[in-house]
Amino acid sequence: MIRKASIALAAALTLGTQAFAADAPAEIKIGTLYASSGRYASISMPVHSALKLWVEQKNAEGGVYVKAFDKKIPIKLVAYDDQSNTATAATLYNQLVTQDKVDMLVADSGSVLTAPAVTIARDHKMFLFDQTGTGASFFSKDNPYIALMADPVSTIWPKPVADFITHDGPGLGIKKVAILYSTNEFTGTQANAVRKFIKDSGAPIEIVYDQGIPTETTNYTVIINNILAKEPDAVIHLGYAPNDIAFLRNVQDVGAKFKMLFCIYPGLETELLEKNVGAKGLQHVFTYVPPQELEYPVNFGMKMSDFKKAWDAKYKDGKIEFGFNSVAGYTTALVLEKTLSVATSLDRMELRKAVFSLSGKLKTLDGTFALDEMGGQIGELTPLGQLELNEHGHIKFVSIYPHETATGKPVYPRP
């Protein structure tokens, strides 16, 4: 039944595009979900807000160019609130596909809320634009209906960190490493990757502490003390934003001195972390250098500074943070726009072909868009950087590794 319906739908669409190019739809329907409340709200809202910003901007210009109909068509964003509830998310994804019959399906943010969409897209043979669901299990050779837009897959994301430690570390005196991670898919996979990269490198690096702790952990005082007891030269903490906030605050509160300290979110959600941890607490912390610090050369869409301006103009109240996730949402939007401009029809395989044709060519404010054969994002790799204070006492990024893009030397040990 379901299959029949979707084949009919696909057939109708193909027919429409080929035979009657003049019969263009009045609008292109893009279906997505967001979480206005609950656990994933803080990562979902910035992504979704960026998508909305793009839709508004494009519709003000009369829509986006759609190659299949060779004209500009306005976009209709069909968005439902899943409240961070995955069962609700599942029915809503299905609603988008079966009732609203959206032309393009975009997942909610994060792996947990993306998971239901993966099955549904596959079932309905609908191509899924996965924004930030980096879960390794989504991407397999037998599932052609997915591509990851904005974040690198978790298995390669931390490569620059591991490379820095194994290549430059021994020279700086880094011999002992501690890994502390939250036991969820996102950070757990990154921890596995770091461990593997370090072990496979053959570098003289010893992992002296390697512990997973529950994602709900909000105090690290005792753990920090335990790590200190192992006297590591570098500490890699992999957790979500609330974990990073609590961890970095506790490091300050107990006055722990780590020679090198890496955390994910000071780079990804710098505004949020600076508000919560304070600039001093972030000083000399190693992190990913987010695209908004890099001003990647752009061949499509707004560049970072323009995007930031547009964002500040639209979201004045500051309730939704500008940061990595908002860039991710906008990147997804750009991929959608570019895809429409090259796809010869809205058929799923054509959409897939179009998305993959962008790989390596599309350069957005998020870096170079590049996919592996299974749809995992392997471009847009975030370099390793270090946070320093500028003359006004505000946070600035110094890109450290890889050397090609480096803007400074690491401060090691952290004073």
Place this chain on the structure above:
Amino acid sequence: MLYPLVAGVLFGLYFSLVGIGLNLVFGVMRIVNLAHGDFLMLGAFVAFGIYTAAGLDPLVGIPVAFALFCVAGLLLYWVLVPRLQRARDPEMLSFILFFGFSQVIEALTTIVFGTSERSIPSRQLASSLAGIRASLFGGEATNGPFRIFGLSFPASWVVAATVSVIAIICVYLYLYRTRLGTLTRAVMSRRDEAVATGINVDRVSAAAFGIGLGLAAVAGVFAPFMFGSFTPAFGIDATVTSFVVVVLGSLGNPLGTALGGVVYGVSYMLVQTYLSSWADLLPYVLLIAILLLRPSGLLGRRVRVA
């Protein structure tokens, strides 16, 4: 070994404060306040507001939050509870009612404040006392780490634990040294007999409800420091942990809650040290074990079984 023990005691004392309001409300009215954690969250917003709007020491938030939520509790009591007490199974219904209420609180807070994490810089807490501390213990007039047995702990933990101890003593004095408190204890141990002897149960209960919410809000003032940050969604976890602490101790006994908090805190820190990834299993296992093996709690006498 010493470090997790001391940290566990400090952390646990704070959790006694987190749980004590729930204990009062449940003990007196047999009302299960599933929105307890949400009042904690609102207390955190009070502290946050005081700090961001007026730049004041979050400690100022303690009397403000307490007064505000005491009054809110009294109002809420008169609106909700009498209706509930007339029902056949008030305990079970209150469970559901306050679940609905916690949803409403979370939704409204989210609508007003958004979903991002918020916090207050650690050095702001007790900033007004830093000078006093410097003169007493020496050192600079800042809130650097606090040293106990030569080990350093976050100053905010020490402040939170101290306030918790003071709060527990106050509750103890209220229950054992004031008339209203004595009546409260009477209602706790035998509600029907208390009614029969002509105690104004409504007045006693309303007071307990107000004080219970007030204490939750006071605990909330420290939430930004103890949990790193807070969001409108953090209430439910706090509620469950509060239950663990309250059940570990025992109903109606503030000292029991203090003991429950410390036992929870110390065992949490020990598990975190030796079996890190299992730390979150601990509160639940503790709760089930204590309910099955000693349902009256560590200090309790009353047995509650089917």
Place this chain on the structure above:
Amino acid sequence: MPDTLRHYLIIAVPLLIVMAVLPSVYSNHLLLFNFVIFFILAQGVNIIYGFTGYLPFGYVGFFGAGAYGFAIMVMHLNAPAPLAVLVGGAVAVVLGLILTPLLRLAGAYFSIANLAAALAVLHLVANPALEQITKGPYGVALNGTFNPTMAYAGGILILALTLGIVVYLKNSSFGLALQAVREDSFSASMSGVNVVKMRTVAWLASALVAGLAGGVFAWYVSVFYPDNVFSADFSIFAIVFALFGGVATISGPLIGVIILYGIYNLIGFTTPQYFQLIYGLLIMALVLFLPAGLVSLATRRGWYVP
């Protein structure tokens, strides 16, 4: 028993037929499937709460255990999906057996302990130490069993089983004895009812249907994380739906699901913003004004509601 037959004919059979036919006229099959799941879960809550008075706040534990039972059978033993669903049910029953001591607790204590138990199972399943067995926090992606049509059909069968159990309870002396246990366990045992055995049977029946539902849910969605199938929302929704309609009846929980889950989805589709708020207010209004559920509007007038 003519009543039994009548209940099958006027409630169970029509509902099953409608749910079986709907997919051919309405294409959001997953929404229909979720309706089936919630029919099952709300009736499962009815079995244990409506007939014996234990409010299972951690009911999702059985659901999640069933889902993981299914996943483990498929991942490690390449079991055919229907067999794996049965194993899911069996896993839930085993969990139910392990948790039978909880039935010694009364009222809110039981509910809280049950919630703690569900969270404990979640943290156990999601622990990376068990990655070899459960895939820990990294989530399950099942290959080779995906078949929404069959999974939906399986859901209908489980719903039929569940309705069968509830109709039996409503019309048999066994069900009457259970209600007697709920009302007063002392009087029930002095009526010759083996209280412990009776409520254990009801508890396990309730666990079984939730486990089967979890298994079939896992079959349908195929890709999931521990957080998905252990989400507290399942317990909460099932309880609220059952209570809203009215427990200890056959029709009450069904009406509850149709109305509330219907509204939930309608609000979700049209005005998403204030979703949680409206829902919370609805729950509060229910407790304050209609504590015995919607069906009490009819029973108050002396009408019989099956």
Place this chain on the structure above:
Amino acid sequence: MSPEPERLLEVSGVVKRFGGFHALDGLSFHVSPGEILGLVGPNGSGKTTAINVISGLYAPDAGSVSFLRSPVGGMASHKLVHLGINRTFQVPKPFMSLTVKQNVEVAHTYGNASDKALPMADLLERFHLAEVANRPASDLTNVQQKTLDLVRALATQPKLLLLDELAAGLNPTELDWIAGEIKTLAQSGLAIIVVEHLMGFIEQITDRVIVMNAGKEIFEGTLAVAVTVPEVVEVFLGGEHAA
């Protein structure tokens, strides 16, 4: 009557402790079929505890309870019901949301201790509950709830019936009526133990009384004799003062 009638229930040396408090401290007595035995004593002397132990609510900590010559101490209540022991509660505990008929039906179905069928309708009629048979038990008056509790017990066709303050709260007419019914039940061969504060009522119906104090018996015989024993009188007066 034969000089030594068969003993239906034999309680000997039963001890029941709650924490350090000895609610029963070596209680011994017996009761025979067709006999009405009164259990009297001041508040806290352990009468209700004795009933609770015999009906299986509590297991005795020491001593033995035997019924029809086999030990039953610590046996689960529902099994005792099947053997033929039943009771009423001081505060009646009907199944509030079930109808009167359903209340009796549960006991009738699950607790029947006899092979003979017992027509439920007759029972309801006899205890004036027929007209409210289809009303929920929560609608009944306190006295009706007490009678329902009794009917519920009788529906299991017990051989031994324990009545815990059944008479409290009844008016004189009701008292006479219920006394008559109890006597009729005893005449049919049922052994009955009555715990009661109303001495007139005890005098009216019992064949024999056990006077209890501090968890054990201090007198056994008729009430008329009991009031002449100084020890008994002292206990009661002391008890009155304390109360």
